[in-house]
Amino acid sequence: MRVKIGSSKLVKPFYEGNPPSTKDYIPLSVFDKVTYDQHVAIIYAYRPPTPPNAIIELGLKKALAVYREWAGRLGKDDNGEPIILLNNEGVRFVEASTDCALDHTAHIRPSSSLLSLHPSLESVVELVQVQITRFSCGSMVVGFTAHHLVADGNATSKFLVAWGQACRGLKINPRPFHDRTIFSPKNPPNFDFEHRGVEYITKSFKKVYPLIDNSVDDIVAHKIHYTAEFLSKLKAKASSNNGTNKPFSTFESLVAHLWRAITKARGINGLETTQVRISVDGRARLIPRVPNEYFGNLVLWAFARAKVKDLLSEPLPYAATLLHEAVANVNDNYFKSFIDFANHKVKGENLVPNAVADTNESILWPNLEVDSWLRFPFYDLDFGEGGPYIFMPSFSPTEGMIFLLPSFIGDGSIDVFVPLFRQNLTTFKQICFSLD
Missing domain, CATH: 3.30.559.10 (Chloramphenicol acetyltransferase-like domain)
Structure with missing residues (x-):
């Protein structure tokens, strides 16, 4: 083309x-x-x-x-x-x-x-x-x-x-909330959580990259379509015997499944630790709530970690529980601790955002990062002749960077974009629909 x-x-x-x-x-x-x-x-x-x-x-x-x-x-x-x-x-x-x-x-x-x-x-x-x-x-x-x-x-x-x-000649509604000065630190500040090595690292910090034979040129992106029927079965399996009366969400169930399937396909040593990084929106978590129309960034990250041997030997609810607990812990207290830390500690300790190091990282092995766009109204971009029939991220060959999108069909099915090394993709395709 x-x-x-x-x-x-x-x-x-x-x-x-x-x-x-x-x-x-x-x-x-x-x-x-x-x-x-x-x-x-x-x-x-x-x-x-x-x-x-x-x-x-x-x-x-x-x-x-x-x-x-x-x-x-x-x-x-x-x-x-x-x-x-x-x-x-x-x-x-x-x-x-x-x-x-x-x-x-x-x-x-x-x-x-x-x-x-x-x-x-x-x-x-x-x-x-x-x-x-x-x-x-x-x-x-x-x-x-x-x-x-x-x-x-x-x-x-x-x-x-x-x-x-x-x-379409309509008034823009709702209007955005523009004030970015609303995140004031407490006096005195409370540092209830550790943010060094999480959101921030020292300038001298050197990331240790995995010793693997593959390069960026070996990364291929694969799109998977999970039907609403499959997701319903997956959610039921992930929620079985989870110790509560409340089932895990579709998101938690699907990410738990992908975490296990990708880890297995990668063939990682059982003694290694693998983690999933998940974006957590603070609009509904901060107390008082921040308007959903807030225009800017209001995201921190949850990290679920497991030994590879435990992740693969334990049933699906094990992975789903780790994900659920990690996301639940990024709550109002965590967001406010971050605000205090960012205002009082970053400059004095010469810290830089961890995302600065991640920006140029093309291989996340043995970890994953999940970007969920499931709740965003991306499909509502209508220029006057109806909405799109395709919406997707552009090509971004970062091994282990997963995108979750609602299917344009609108029936509750989900499209997942998974970039992996070519040699691992065959195995992943064989097990990505397995409920075992």
């Missing part, structure tokens, strides 16, 4: 009244500072008929007037603290085309071909980039990239919904 770029320009916010000052800025919160310093790319596909690019562009301009952060730039204040400059510099808008028809089995699959459907993620000053690619059959693919320091998946998905509302 050869994609031809027709135009590339900056699109700036459209304000119906007097435009706000371009001298304003927003300080990054402690949650923004600790997350990944990189762009994240996603792909949408739409069947014809599709609206013209002009309507999509105008809707983007209107949405940027409400979500001003995306049209700004990252910078520093007078004290050297990171900020978002609300300078209306704009976002990158690319119009492209290809002379072939869209075949989702060939073009929209987890492979490097996806990289031609959105702008490059390297050396980007814009905080959002959009590429509209038109296919000869009338189909349209929208590649969207956004800088993670500005917003997490929850907030970004709401911006995308607002973009679609603006394209």
Whole structure:
């Protein structure tokens, strides 16, 4: 597939009244500072008929007037603290085309071909980039990239919904909550949990990488479709004899299953320890609750750990229990301990976010990281002719980085993207649907 770029320009916010000052800025919160310093790319596909690019562009301009952060730039204040400059510099808008028809089995699959459907993620000053690619059959693919320091998946998905509302001539609703100064430390601070080696590491910390024969070039991404029927059976098995009257969630059950299946497929030594890193949204966990419309990052991570021999010899409820307890422990007290630690300890101890080291890591072996987009309204991006029939992350060959998405079918089924070494993929395919 050869994609031809027709135009590339900056699109700036459209304000119906007097435009706000371009001298304003927003300080990054402690949650923004600790997350990944990189762009994240996603792909949408739409069947014809599709609206013209002009309507999509105008809707983007209107949405940027409400979500001003995306049209700004990252910078520093007078004290050297990171900020978002609300300078209306704009976002990158690319119009492209290809002379072939869209075949989702060939073009929209987890492979490097996806990289031609959105702008490059390297050396980007814009905080959002959009590429509209038109296919000869009338189909349209929208590649969207956004800088993670500005917003997490929850907030970004709401911006995308607002973009679609603006394209359809609707008022943007709900409106975003922009105040990032609400996370005040306690006086005196309480450091109830250890955050060194978790969210933060010392600048001199050296990660120990696994001694394995494979390289990044050996990583392939595999997509699995789990039906609602299979997930129901999996949930029942994971919840059997779990010691409570409440079943584990579908998410906990599926991740427990994947953790065991991937660990087995990798062939890891039984005495090694493997862990799963899970994003935990603080909006509903902090007391008082933070509005769900909060625009920014509000995520910390839970870590479930196990010896490989225990993970594989014990039944599924063992893994599900570890995951459930790890996520439950990232509660209001944990979030508030992190806020106090980030405000009082990080500078004095010369600490840096652990995510800085993780950003350039391409092999997570023997660990996993799970990004769940199951509760985000990504499928609600409707430019005026209906929602997408495909939504997925772009190709990101990080071994062990798993994405969970609701299937566009809307029947409760889930699509999972699993990047693994090629030599481990055959075994994983053989056991990924096994309930044994």
